[in-house]
Amino acid sequence: MRTSSITPLIDEAGERLTVALTGPFDFNVHRRFKQVITETKARFFVVDLTGIDYIDSAGLGMILQLKEHATTRGGKLSVIALTGGPVRHVLELAHFDQLVEIVEPEK
């Protein structure tokens, strides 16, 4: 099993932060994840889950935290997950499709 990694990418205007994850999206990621989102002044966030191995409830919890963080700043969160994939399946089972915008990866 791979080790988790987080790669943040900020846009030129500094408004939009894309966080790409790999490996397991579980509680081990939490400190780094929190650091990345609090260090930026971005309001709009994109969490790219296309590279993760799996997500658990701690990962779901982090998505909720980031949504709250974005909303407080007057911004928004969207999540990238492939339709029909296991991660999207978990997000849908947890009804997260009703809480955050889930988008397809760019081809």
Added chain:
Amino acid sequence: MNPEAPASDLQEALLSMQDELREAEEIFDQVLNRPRVELGNAIISSRGKGNFNGDLVIADESRTGVQWFLFGDFTGHGLAAALGTLFASQIFTAMVAKVMNHRTIVRELNRKLRQLLPTGRFMAAAVVSLDPCTGRLEVWNGALPAGFVWRKGQGVIRELHSRHPPLGVVPSENLELSTDAVCLQPEDRVLLMTDGIAEALEIQGVPAEQGWISRTIHETREATSLIDVVQSQLLERRLRRIDDASLLEIVCPRRRTDKPREQPPGAVRGVTFQFDRPLLADASACLGMVLDAAERMTPMTPCDRSLLSSVMAELFSNAMDHGLLRLDSSLKNGSEGLARYLEARDRSLAQLTHGHISVGLEWLRPDRVRVMLRHDGQSFDPSKVDTQLAGNARASGRGLALVRRLCEDLEYTDHGRVALATLRLGRLL
């Protein structure tokens, strides 16, 4: 009803009662006369709908893939018999879901029916199990006419005689629980029947000769359905059925050829690892080892591996956090809750001197896998875990609900120390 009510009122009351009866019959028919699962290898011929005839055929499949049948008829007709069938069906399916063995199922059915049914009411019944992977058939026959195991080209190879009283008559401690076991070959057929068929009358009111049905089946060497054979004999002999009469025919399925790998008898179909410190601290490394080892035995798709990982990670966290580290989920509440919780977790983990978690993965069938998580820490009551998925925007209480949604079945035993989760694979591509 007012005795002087006009005829039109009486007529209306009668029609209303008939409507209610019809509705009740439809409800019972929906509940009882439909297989709980579609077992393509079972053919059922029941006397038909309605009349609360007291016949019962329940087909079910346990999560280990064993097919179970409860087949029989209650004494008497009407509502009391119908209620008996409802009780029996509920008890039976609950026990199949718990993967009970044959003896336990028979004993419990007998005990509950004896307790619930009024004196003089009982159920002549057969409890049948068939493992399609091995062909093992097991039958407990209590007061039903002899059933038959039939093989194409050979005819009857075994009779399944009643060796026991009906269910609900004698105290369970006095009930003999022995069963007949037969190893079936693919395409072998099992035929069971309730009393009515054997007691069929000729049209003129003369009983058919004793044992006509047994002779008919014994003389049959080629058939595509034994029920068809019996029914065509009924027509040919100009017999009509009396009483309640149902037939159950079970065909032993072809051995599944899509098994992940043919295993020699006694070979393992799964792996179990036990983790101690320091590896215990790295959940994803532990789970990765189990999954890698399991994949060497049976490859799985990345989708299945990901969903399995989600379930295993969740169960592992529960075992670790609540079992070994004894953490309280309420620490997660509040804006800094999760950070606080993780700090407490790190502290507890650093102080942990003993304790282990075992993780097992076992293939029950090609498309079903069972995950086992066992810890030797503090017991906990999973039913008390506040767990909710829909509309849950809180920091905790999502994990077990998620596991339940991802799994076909989740149960905890040994006071919450052992979690068993069954997943169906291959649903996502």
